[in-house]
Amino acid sequence: MDRLRPGDHACLSFASDEDRWRVLRQFALNGIGSGEKVMCFVDRGAAASEAADRICGTSELARRAQSRGQLIVSSTSQLREPDAPLDTARIISQMLDAIEAACQDGYTGLRGTGYMASVLYPGMDPSALIDYEHAVQQRLFPDQRYTGLCQYDRRWFGDSLTATMTSIHPVSVIERIGALHVTFTSSGLRLAGECDLVTRAELAAALRQARERATGTIVLDLTDLSFLDARCATDILGLAAGLHDQEALEVRCGPHLRRILLLLGAESIPHLVITRDES
Amino acid sequence: MAALEGDDLLDAVFTAADLSKLRYMVGEQCANCGLSDERRRDFVLAVHEISANAIMYAGGTGRLILRAAERSLCCLVRDSGSEPVPGPPEPAGADTGRGLWLAAQLADELTIVTENGGTTVSIMMRLPDP
Numbered sequence: 001m002d003r004l005r006p007g008d009h010a011c012l013s014f015a016s017d018e019d020r021w022r023v024l025r026q027f028a029l030n031g032i033g034s035g036e037k038v039m040c041f042v043d044r045g046a047a048a049s050e051a052a053d054r055i056c057g058t059s060e061l062a063r064r065a066q067s068r069g070q071l072i073v074s075s076t077s078q079l080r081e082p083d084a085p086l087d088t089a090r091i092i093s094q095m096l097d098a099i100e101a102a103c104q105d106g107y108t109g110l111r112g113t114g115y116m117a118s119v120l121y122p123g124m125d126p127s128a129l130i131d132y133e134h135a136v137q138q139r140l141f142p143d144q145r146y147t148g149l150c151q152y153d154r155r156w157f158g159d160s161l162t163a164t165m166t167s168i169h170p171v172s173v174i175e176r177i178g179a180l181h182v183t184f185t186s187s188g189l190r191l192a193g194e195c196d197l198v199t200r201a202e203l204a205a206a207l208r209q210a211r212e213r214a215t216g217t218i219v220l221d222l223t224d225l226s227f228l229d230a231r232c233a234t235d236i237l238g239l240a241a242g243l244h245d246q247e248a249l250e251v252r253c254g255p256h257l258r259r260i261l262l263l264l265g266a267e268s269i270p271h272l273v274i275t276r277d278e279s
Numbered sequence: 280m281a282a283l284e285g286d287d288l289l290d291a292v293f294t295a296a297d298l299s300k301l302r303y304m305v306g307e308q309c310a311n312c313g314l315s316d317e318r319r320r321d322f323v324l325a326v327h328e329i330s331a332n333a334i335m336y337a338g339g340t341g342r343l344i345l346r347a348a349e350r351s352l353c354c355l356v357r358d359s360g361s362e363p364v365p366g367p368p369e370p371a372g373a374d375t376g377r378g379l380w381l382a383a384q385l386a387d388e389l390t391i392v393t394e395n396g397g398t399t400v401s402i403m404m405r406l407p408d409p
Contacts (some may be wrong), residue, residue, distance in 0.1 A: 198298065230380075231377070263384055
């Protein structure tokens with residue numbers, strides 16, 4: 001979520017209301033902090049005022065943004081008639097107007113999120129949804145004045161269609177805090193989410209596997225890791241400390257994680273190099 | 280959660296399963312108080328380390344109080360003073376003091392008080408000038 005940038009078209013797949021509101025809260029706060037106007041379109045079932053309460057939570061920052069018009073929470077019926085066929089051109093035209101208006105008002109851009117179950121109508125073919133996402137991708141994002149987050153509720157769309165919709169979005173957002181996602185790559189390992197005492201065993205297993213597969217340099221990509229505690233950081237340093245000549249560990253991360261690793265003694269480990277996140 | 284007193288922003292009893300949510304809630308309060316991104320991440324990590332300490336070494340549960348003063352943010356974690364919950368043994372050579380040490384590096388101040396059989400670890404972060 002912290003790495004979402006203007007021009008990003010992201011997908012959030014979720015199955016719990018608590019997860020959804022927490023992610024939307026973070027989405028809104030990040031946009032407010034970077035000077036964007038934030039528009040949250042909520043489903044017909046949730047009153048806009050109740051949704052605003054869930055999105056603002058205890059955040060004074062969000063409440064102040066709402067009262068000065070930087071944060072707008074409104075019903076999707078503003079964009080389209082409920083149960084009517086999807087009028088993609090009309091939605092895109094309205095969003096383009098909204099982006100322009102936000103920039104004219106002095107904001108750095110517009111950030112928008114919508115509950116995609118509101119887009120469904122009786123008899124709708126899933127291919128219409130895919131076409132809609134492709135059209136939106138082509139028209140709203142190239143000039144990098146808009147950041148979009150499409151919310152796909154697995155309880156409505158089912159796992160299979162949600163997976164399809166996630167795969168056609170350039171960016172996807174992890175909905176569960178506290179989870180660790182491990183992806184093995186050709187050169188090593190990518191971690192996303194959080195490493196702490198709860199997920200430490202998963203980290204240990206992943207590091208072990210990366211070590212077994214390695215030939216030469218293991219690349220450990222931490223750019224999507226939002227939290228790393230002292231124990232897990234020490235486990236990573238321990239992997240490097242146990243390497244032999246001809247082997248190395250390259251850790252890719254942002255400045256904060258780099259500082260933590262250095263504090264914990266990274267500089268004294270010969271087979272370890274920390275490189276900057278390129279994005 | 281207990282009823283908040285005075286300038287208490289959070290008051291929660293926690294176990295390991297609550298750590299992630301606690302970090303999120305503390306982070307949100309840091310943003311409200313105007314801490315910079317970098318300092319917020321430092322403080323959340325320090326809060327995590329002192330909380331994890333209570334879980335690992337003092338009964339598996341603790342109480343966290345987050346308190347705002349005029350120019351600083353303070354977090355206290357009280358443990359119950361019970362025996363540590365048996366868990367997987369630490370790997371040989373593991374430095375079990377690392378967490379508290381790191382918290383002391385990241386926060387502006389760290390104090391430890393042991394009384395009545397329990398321990399309170401407090402960390403403080405100065406807030407930027409308004």
